[in-house]
Amino acid sequence: MDRLTSNLLDEAIGFDDPTKPSPLIGRLLLVEDCVETSGAFVLHHLLKRALSSRHASNAVIFIAFSQSFVHYDRVLRKLGCNLAAQRDSGRFVFFDMLTLGCSDRSGKETDEGVLVGLYCKIQRAVNALIQENKRHVTIVIDDIPLLEVAANGSINHVLDFLHYCHTLTSEIGFSIIALNHEDVYMDIERPLILQMEYLADVLIKVGPLATGIAKDVHGQLTVLNKPVEGLQDKLRNRVHNFHFYIKENGTEFFYSGSRA
Amino acid sequence: MVAQDFPILFSNCGAKLFRNSRLESVKSLPIMAESICRALRDGALPGELAPALTIKDSINSPFGFNAFAHVLAQLSSNILAGKSHSRGLVLLAFSRSPAYYVELLKKRGLNVGSSTKWIQILDCYTDPLGWKERFMEGEKISNVDQEVSNLSHLCTNVRDMDKLFSSIITLGKGFVGEGTVRFCVAVDSVTDMLRHSSTSALAGLLSGLRSNDSVSSTFWLVHEDLHEGKVIAALEYMSSIVATVEALTPSPYMRTSNLENSYLEHSSTKGRFHVRIKRRNGRVRVICEDFIVEPSGMKFTSISSEDAVINQGLIPKVQFNLQLSEKERNDRARVVLPFEHQGNGKPIQIYDGRRSLTESKDDNTPLITSEKGNDEGSGKGEIVYFRDSDDEMPDSDEDPDDDLDI
Numbered sequence: 276m277d278r279l280t281s282n283l284l285d286e287a288i289g290f291d292d293p294t295k296p297s298p299l300i301g302r303l304l305l306v307e308d309c310v311e312t313s314g315a316f317v318l319h320h321l322l323k324r325a326l327s328s329r330h331a332s333n334a335v336i337f338i339a340f341s342q343s344f345v346h347y348d349r350v351l352r353k354l355g356c357n358l359a360a361q362r363d364s365g366r367f368v369f370f371d372m373l374t375l376g377c378s379d380r381s382g383k384e385t386d387e388g389v390l391v392g393l394y395c396k397i398q399r400a401v402n403a404l405i406q407e408n409k410r411h412v413t414i415v416i417d418d419i420p421l422l423e424v425a426a427n428g429s430i431n432h433v434l435d436f437l438h439y440c441h442t443l444t445s446e447i448g449f450s451i452i453a454l455n456h457e458d459v460y461m462d463i464e465r466p467l468i469l470q471m472e473y474l475a476d477v478l479i480k481v482g483p484l485a486t487g488i489a490k491d492v493h494g495q496l497t498v499l500n501k502p503v504e505g506l507q508d509k510l511r512n513r514v515h516n517f518h519f520y521i522k523e524n525g526t527e528f529f530y531s532g533s534r535a
Numbered sequence: 536m537v538a539q540d541f542p543i544l545f546s547n548c549g550a551k552l553f554r555n556s557r558l559e560s561v562k563s564l565p566i567m568a569e570s571i572c573r574a575l576r577d578g579a580l581p582g583e584l585a586p587a588l589t590i591k592d593s594i595n596s597p598f599g600f601n602a603f604a605h606v607l608a609q610l611s612s613n614i615l616a617g618k619s620h621s622r623g624l625v626l627l628a629f630s631r632s633p634a635y636y637v638e639l640l641k642k643r644g645l646n647v648g649s650s651t652k653w654i655q656i657l658d659c660y661t662d663p664l665g666w667k668e669r670f671m672e673g674e675k676i677s678n679v680d681q682e683v684s685n686l687s688h689l690c691t692n693v694r695d696m697d698k699l700f701s702s703i704i705t706l707g708k709g710f711v712g713e714g715t716v717r718f719c720v721a722v723d724s725v726t727d728m729l730r731h732s733s734t735s736a737l738a739g740l741l742s743g744l745r746s747n748d749s750v751s752s753t754f755w756l757v758h759e760d761l762h763e764g765k766v767i768a769a770l771e772y773m774s775s776i777v778a779t780v781e782a783l784t785p786s787p788y789m790r791t792s793n794l795e796n797s798y799l800e801h802s803s804t805k806g807r808f809h810v811r812i813k814r815r816n817g818r819v820r821v822i823c824e825d826f827i828v829e830p831s832g833m834k835f836t837s838i839s840s841e842d843a844v845i846n847q848g849l850i851p852k853v854q855f856n857l858q859l860s861e862k863e864r865n866d867r868a869r870v871v872l873p874f875e876h877q878g879n880g881k882p883i884q885i886y887d888g889r890r891s892l893t894e895s896k897d898d899n900t901p902l903i904t905s906e907k908g909n910d911e912g913s914g915k916g917e918i919v920y921f922r923d924s925d926d927e928m929p930d931s932d933e934d935p936d937d938d939l940d941i
Contacts, residue, residue, distance in 0.1 A: 391666050391669070391670065394666055394670075395666070395670040398667070398670075431730060434730060435663075435664060435666075438663065438727075439666055439667075442632070442660065442661055442662075445631070445632040445634065445635060445660075446632065446634075446661075466761050469594055469758075469760055469761055470761060472594055472597075473594065473597060473726075473758055473761075501597070
């Protein structure tokens with residue numbers, strides 16, 4: 276499991292060249308999905324990629340608002356990655372916000388305080404990981420709307436929290452992967468989703484097939500790389516568009532019309 | 536086709552041709568981005584508000600930061616070369632870390648760590664709300680190198696506008712120089728400032744900066760689509776130059792078309808730079824330029840020639856040709872229309888059947904020729920007609936059967 280075969284999604288993000296360091300270092304990747312098509316599989320795929328890398332310096336901090344550890348463990352096991360073992364070895368740090376969030380709220384904490392407390396925990400975990408010489412840390416947030424719920428619906432606090440997470444990317448070279456639901460934020464709350472898009476360096480949009488429901492295609496993906504100094508030229512602000520088909524033990528990506 | 540027309544047109548008047556070609560060359564230089572930087576460099580006259588530049592972009596063309604970096608680098612090199620009205624620059628970093636800026640300026644070949652301190656960064660990025668300060672006592676991970684920390688000053692409460700203002704002024708006063716020291720102020724994201732404060736508080740800060748004696752110029756970046764129209768309008772009122780970054784191609788970010796139309800893979804690092812400059816006398820100048828974002832920075836070019844031709848001609852692009860070339864025009868002039876008198880080199884005379892006596896006395900030739908024609912034979916199909924007498928009236932509109940009484 277040292278080298279994954281790269282697929283269209285990896286190529287679009289820039290993972291295809293194994294000699295180079297991860298293209299996500301110091302960058303923020305945002306996945307946007309909608310009710311019809313869940314984007315969780317992209318998170319699973321990237322999570323597996325981050326953990327199955329041979330580099331001992333890789334680690335993941337997972338902030339889960341939507342599912343429990345057991346869920347992710349089962350899904351990742353199908354993909355060939357043992358989360359429990361990774362957690363025990365210290366490469367996978369899991370924050371179960373389903374239970375943690377509730378217990379925090381019972382006190383006299385303000386809505387800002389919840390996120391400040393969460394950030395504080397992340398920072399401590401980060402410090403611990405750095406002491407173990409794990410420098411390539413990926414922070415995964417699943418998902419932003421539930422983070423907003425934890426902040427009592429205050430968009431500003433969510434953005435403050437994300438800003439503080441963002442400081443980690445530039446200071447220590449971390450990556451952030453976040454999942455957002457596009458349709459939760461309709462016209463009035465557009466600024467949040469726009470703010471997120473401004474903040475993101477790579478944007479992956481997941482949606483249903485434009486031409487309607489099909490048996491062989493589960494949906495389509497749009498990957499957008501913002502131009503960054505030093506990035507490979509072929510990826511600069513390129514739009515990649517392709518279809519996907521989710522299987523039990525992985526996802527198949529293909530260009531429209533190219534699937535036999 | 537236009538290119539063919541012009542040489543012929545101008546061959547007659549050499550002076551005109553010369554003037555036009557000069558005009559063309561001036562237009563092709565990317566003058567606008569330079570003129571912005573010049574305006575910021577030259578600063579304000581005593582007693583005037585400092586010139587201010589608003590750079591705004593939207594998600595369709597999110598290259599506002601590239602434009603900001605371009606202006607920052609240009610202004611910095613002017614300050615370093617001593618060409619500028621100002622001696623230093625205070626940068627309010629909200630969206631990027633001070634280390635990022637130090638790296639950016641170094642990449643553009645600017646001497647950041649020189650003995651004369653010319654840049655000071657007010658770090659509103661690392662800990663804008665004091666979370667780290669409050670909860671992380673003593674646990675700080677310091678990954679910042681000495682050079683950066685020498686230049687940057689941490690601000691842990693960006694909500695306090697008064698404190699922000701006074702720290703900008705204090706940093707600016709710190710620049711060494713003789714006489715009155717003036718400096719520039721750059722804000723990398725007004726959008727982030729607005730998240731922490733009200734519009735009026737921000738407007739107070741910005742106009743306070745503009746009217747301060749020691750500030751020579753200011754510029755800031757704002758994401759247009761994140762704010763209400765009135766906020767943007769307020770910012771534009773406060774600035775003498777407004778630069779808008781616009782997309783040329785339909786954007787992949789557009790929500791409605793994104794998942795419905797499958798986009799072709801394309802690279803869109805191009806855009807249009809739209810500038811409105813307000814002069815002292817109230818005159819407003821509007822200019823447009825194209826730009827392309829390259830790894831080394833932003834490159835400006837005049838609006839592409841294809842567009843210019845379309846703008847000149849205002850002729851819709853159709854599959855068939857609507858204009859004539861010079862050769863076609865000449866050929867058309869030579870086409871003989873049916874029933875047109877040919878002349879065949881002789882003077883054209885059309886006999887109207889009338890010949891007064893005086894005429895025949897003065898000039899007999901037409902009569903002779905017609906007689907000649909008669910002699911030569913009737914094969915020519917000529918009709919020879921002589922009036923019987925002068926009493927016979929020439930043809931008129933009068934009805935000849937007018938007097939008939941039937």
